Amino acid sequence: MDRSVLTIEGLVAGYGGGDVLRGVSLEVAQGGITCVVGPNGAGKSTLMAAISGLLRPRLGSMVLDGENLVGRSPRQILRLGVVQVPQNHSLFRDMTVRENIELGGYILSDRALVTRRAAAVFDVFPQIAGWAGQKAGSLSGGQQRLVEFARALMLEPRLLLLDEPSMGLAPKIGRTVFDAVRQMNAAGTTILLVEQNARAGLRLSSHGVVMESGRVRLSGTGREVLENPEIGALYLGGALEESKDSQG
Amino acid sequence: MSVLLRTDGVHKAYGGVRALDDCTVEIGEGEVAGLIGPNGSGKTTLFNVITGYAKADAGEVYLGGRRITNIAPDKVFALGIGRTFQLTRIFASLTVMENMLVASSRHRHRRASARKRAMEQLEFVGIAGHHAAPAGTLSYGQRKLLELAYVLVAEPEIVLLDEPAGGVNLTLVNHIAGRIRDLNAAGVTFLIVEHNMEFVMGLCDQVTVLDSGTVVAAGPPGIVRTDRRVLDAYLGEDLDAEDLEAAEEALEPRAGEDA
Numbered sequence: 001m002d003r004s005v006l007t008i009e010g011l012v013a014g015y016g017g018g019d020v021l022r023g024v025s026l027e028v029a030q031g032g033i034t035c036v037v038g039p040n041g042a043g044k045s046t047l048m049a050a051i052s053g054l055l056r057p058r059l060g061s062m063v064l065d066g067e068n069l070v071g072r073s074p075r076q077i078l079r080l081g082v083v084q085v086p087q088n089h090s091l092f093r094d095m096t097v098r099e100n101i102e103l104g105g106y107i108l109s110d111r112a113l114v115t116r117r118a119a120a121v122f123d124v125f126p127q128i129a130g131w132a133g134q135k136a137g138s139l140s141g142g143q144q145r146l147v148e149f150a151r152a153l154m155l156e157p158r159l160l161l162l163d164e165p166s167m168g169l170a171p172k173i174g175r176t177v178f179d180a181v182r183q184m185n186a187a188g189t190t191i192l193l194v195e196q197n198a199r200a201g202l203r204l205s206s207h208g209v210v211m212e213s214g215r216v217r218l219s220g221t222g223r224e225v226l227e228n229p230e231i232g233a234l235y236l237g238g239a240l241e242e243s244k245d246s247q248g
Numbered sequence: 249m250s251v252l253l254r255t256d257g258v259h260k261a262y263g264g265v266r267a268l269d270d271c272t273v274e275i276g277e278g279e280v281a282g283l284i285g286p287n288g289s290g291k292t293t294l295f296n297v298i299t300g301y302a303k304a305d306a307g308e309v310y311l312g313g314r315r316i317t318n319i320a321p322d323k324v325f326a327l328g329i330g331r332t333f334q335l336t337r338i339f340a341s342l343t344v345m346e347n348m349l350v351a352s353s354r355h356r357h358r359r360a361s362a363r364k365r366a367m368e369q370l371e372f373v374g375i376a377g378h379h380a381a382p383a384g385t386l387s388y389g390q391r392k393l394l395e396l397a398y399v400l401v402a403e404p405e406i407v408l409l410d411e412p413a414g415g416v417n418l419t420l421v422n423h424i425a426g427r428i429r430d431l432n433a434a435g436v437t438f439l440i441v442e443h444n445m446e447f448v449m450g451l452c453d454q455v456t457v458l459d460s461g462t463v464v465a466a467g468p469p470g471i472v473r474t475d476r477r478v479l480d481a482y483l484g485e486d487l488d489a490e491d492l493e494a495a496e497e498a499l500e501p502r503a504g505e506d507a
């Protein structure tokens with residue numbers, strides 16, 4: 001088994017009076033892509049919020065390379081190397097692509113380091129270099145997503161959290177986003193990916209997790225989870241059977 | 249069973265995005281019908297088109313035999329289509345009873361009888377004890393019940409519910425399901441958008457499934473649930489052969505890496 005960069009055990013978290021996560025345990029393997037899928041309301045985004053410190057868990061532990069994340073602020077968790085790309089577009093539209101990317105290094109005090117990191121980021125995403133001087137607001141949705149990825153890489157994250165990066169994009173553009181996820185992983189970034197397109201997400205991931213009603217219901221390699229027939233029942237609320245008797 | 253509500257080839261685009269694409273849905277009189285589909289499949293847009301909150305670019309909406317395409321929301325409400333919203337729309341600083349009276353003021357009831365009827369509706373949904381409280385103090389689930397009571401004032405033929413069980417605790421979910429069954433037994437037709445599959449599959453006679461603004465399946469829950477196209481809609485499109493090759497390659501252990 002690969003070494004885990006993040007180990008979550010018995011995580012309980014929610015909003016107001018209710019628990020959204022009801023005892024989630026999972027591991028994120030170093031160097032891999034771990035994909036979390038599941039129907040609406042399963043708790044995927046809540047899990048992301050808990051890991052990045054935006055939501056304080058009620059119970060459970062989250063350990064990143066030996067450091068407990070529970071109780072730490074989002075800023076402290078960022079400094080430990082956990083960087084999240086949020087679901088909604090988050091670039092400064094009136095700033096250039098380069099300025100946006102360099103902003104990803106705002107907690108770095110060394111200006112020369114920011115420049116070096118930006119150069120490294122453009123190496124991972126050579127396609128972005130051509131847009132560096134453009135206003136971020138002039139880019140397409142898919143292009144903006146890539147720039148958001150690039151900005152996140154400025155901190156050389158130990159763990160990169162991607163929350164539904166293909167959301168709202170046409171399928172073809174979604175492909176380029178998935179390609180970009182692979183590019184980042186090939187460059188050595190460990191990724192925890194929440195994805196609405198379960199099949200594509202699991203297909204490109206080394207590990208897969210299916211959540212439902214705040215719990216982990218299936219896990220394994222991406223392929224094992226993808227090929228597990230129970231996944232349909234978890235989405236549609238019943239056993240998946242052949243529908244040959246129901247034709248006509 | 250006669251068709252009560254029908255959309256016929258409805259198209260609706262926002263900018264370049266086709267939210268509804270030749271969308272034809274039929275709801276039989278007396279049914280509890282479910283409308284499901286993945287995020288962004290067009291469910292709320294269809295509700296908006298039916299209830300006049302969005303204009304169809306093409307296609308028609310019929311209630312009974314009557315064409316109601318693109319008429320104003322208040323007229324749709326007066327014709328007998330009630331509707332609740334995903335995020336409830338109530339007057340938070342008015343009391344629960346005042347919210348009810350606002351609804352009935354649109355419906356020609358005399359004031360004394362309006363209050364009596366409003367109280368009956370609040371009793372029916374189970375929040376009569378809160379009638380004097382500001383609506384803003386209700387829990388999320390109670391607000392959903394207030395919205396349902398509010399809609400019932402107009403004595404609708406059909407009620408469209410947008411995520412009635414979303415974010416509501418299990419006890420209240422069961423309570424809401426019970427009220428829907430009671431109303432249905434009294435002749436009210438329902439069309440329900442809901443992500444909670446147990447709720448939909450347990451409650452609905454018929455389920456229509458949308459994907460990318462188009463109906464991909466319709467029928468009883470047991471049949472819809474096992475339909476391959478429905479599963480495809482929920483799990484998404486797999487990567488193609490070229491993508492697969494790249495994915496396999498990317499998942500190979502990298503040379504020279506320390507494990």
